[in-house]
Amino acid sequence: MFIRSQHGLAHKHVGSLHAPDAEMAINNARDVYTRRNEGVSIWVVKASDIVASSPGDKAPLFEPANSKVYRHPTFFPMPKEVKNM
Amino acid sequence: MSMYAQLVETGVNQLQSRAEMSAEERAFQERVDAGIKIEPKDWMPEDYRKTLIRQISQHAHSEIVGQLPEGNWITRAPTLKRKTILLSKVQDEAGHGLYLYGAAETLGVTRDQLYADLLSGKVKYSSIFNYPTLTWADIGAIGWLVDGAAIMNQIPLCRCSYGPYSRAMIRICKEEAFHMRQGYDIMIALCRDGTPEQKALAQDALNRWWWPSLMMFGPPDAESVHSAQSAQWKIKLFSNDELRQKFIDQTIPQAEYLGIRVPDPELKWNEESGHYDFGKIDWDEFWNVVKGNGPCNRERLRARVQAWEDGAWFREALVAHAEKQSQREAEATKAA
């Protein structure tokens, strides 16, 4: 179950539940996961359809990004006098 | 283990030293020590996986069985406002059971298997739910004491080492924030704003729920053989006795505010330790309730079995309908 909590924010995984098909899954998700006004949109995905990356792949998948520090704004020191950057 | 999962076997009688661990085990323990969450596809010791399944499923079962003693009073709640609050609280418990079964399923078991183990009596739930709710004041006492004790245990579990369990607990704690307060609010209405007769109901409820609430934290540390392993795995963050003492220290002033007394003649503030000293807990009663001899064990389980059996045709029908539907869709695709 993925719920989008406010307009503009991405859907977020909230948990799982049981349902015989997609339509009932949506209804059930509404009843189980949005009891406190949490949602504006629901996605449901069959657990068996989710392909997850393997923990062993962590290094090749994610570590290369570590060396790309220039992608982050903090990489570029700015003089104190310069505002609104 | 304490609380909603009172007695969780770890399958381990003695902690391994680092030297005795395999490379995998060592790497696992280092991650746990570093506060990195373990996720479903990560390697984990088999005993860790099994212990978590036991702990999470006991916790889930407790939520589900825990619906019954309070559900008992929904139709008799004294005002429409109280009825609304109680109904939503008991519903939350079903939801929390569901979140927890979901977390347990990430460990490679199915909810139906876990639930079958509850219904067959193989796996326990918290002993507290085997006590009866006799008056409306019991609904106040449960929220105040039972939920109060539960929250004390659950907040640390938000930081436990297993990712899905930790995330379920975060959601549960957020939702449960009102449960204890609604209970205490009922007690205030009875004790401070109510008639002497109502206050007597509250005192009677406290008399009956006090000791069972203390038992919720599980046996004394000296007898908790599996605690050390669970602590090392960070699926248990405080000891039974620590939490029990904290609960007593927190609760006594709350009882004083209500003007009712806990049924313990030995209870006394200890200036030196900065804690309350308290009387002896009847562990014989505890073990008997765990073994099935509590006042409501049979009724509680029977109610869940009955609901499950009565619902069989319904569940079968939904599955059958979904299958027919997908068959029809497949045929339509083929024809097109």
Added chain:
Amino acid sequence: MLLADKFESLLRLGDNTLILAQRLSEWCGKGPVFEEDMALTNIALDLLGQARLWLTYAGEVESKGRDEDALAYLRDAHQFRNLLLVEQPNGDYALTMARQFYFDTWHHLLLQELLKSTDERIAAIAEQAVKEVTYHLRRSSDLVTRLGAGTEESHRRMQTAVDELWPYTGEMFAPDAVDEALAAQGIICNPGQLHEPWLKHVAEVFRQATLTLPSGTWMQKGGKQGRHTEHLGYILTEMQFLQRAYPGAKW
């Protein structure tokens, strides 16, 4: 006279939702599957919320100082104005769903009409309620379809249920003097006009559910005027117990 009629009509709205919520809450913790348990409780909570709004307003219209609790807890069965349908026992889940489906279909149509009420307060309550009931109807229509077209057993149970409750549906559409007086002022609609669209939706869902539309024409009546089935007395006995045992106590 009009105020008395309005009070009467508000009691009907309040009592329907209150008694049905009370029945549904009997299921809490006993549902056939956890997801269903939660869904039914959500519906009960919605209806209970609506009941409180209607009864509070009824008390204000009556202006004798009765609040929602005085009206819910301190009236006897003959003073209740709910439809006979909503007080019928839960039975199996098929019966509960049939009752819900008949009621939701009617309730949804009714609330859409009440949105247009010349009484602003009624229109405002209807506006909140209609959103909730749109979902109730969607859910009960869906479940009746699934159970009707599920297995042989679920079909049999569903058919038995819709047949059994059919005689309690006529009352929803039979106007009396109260209805007519208020409809003339545009405060509520004439319930008779809801019959055709109700039947259309019920027939369509039954077609998909492979259920036979019951054909009986003899209908039970009396709930709206305070003549109930034996069930209501027991519902009230349970619901009102504490208020009766401790008269005047605050909770």
